Amino acid sequence: MGEAERGESAPRLRISFWCSNGHETQPSFASDAQVPDTWDCPRCGFPAGTDQDNPPDPPRTEPYKTHLAYVRERRSDEDGEAILAEALAKLRGEL
Numbered sequence: 409m410g411e412a413e414r415g416e417s418a419p420r421l422r423i424s425f426w427c428s429n430g431h432e433t434q435p436s437f438a439s440d441a442q443v444p445d446t447w448d449c450p451r452c453g454f455p456a457g458t459d460q461d462n463p464p465d466p467p468r469t470e471p472y473k474t475h476l477a478y479v480r481e482r483r484s485d486e487d488g489e490a491i492l493a494e495a496l497a498k499l500r501g502e503l
């Protein structure tokens with residue numbers, strides 16, 4: 409903890425990062441700290457970079473996958489019900 413207290417007097421750098429939504433965030437770093445290439449935007453969670461004109465790409469959301477994922481979920485539900493029904497039938501000695 410003494411380290412952190414001494415850090416208070418150390419010079420700090422404020423670095424601006426911009427995300428692809430144009431949000432600017434200015435975390436501060438100790439002057440001898442390594443500044444990361446990207447910083448998570450505190451407003452939208454997108455990665456932000458130090459180049460305002462060329463921010464990092466936002467994470468891919470793949471919107472077209474949602475429907476397929478939903479269909480797959482339904483199908484596995486139905487499969488699960490069939491397996492459950494079979495298991496119950498076995499328990500009852502029907503198979």
Ligand SMILES: [Zn+2]
Nearest residue numbers: 427431449452
């Ligand atoms: Zn943002």
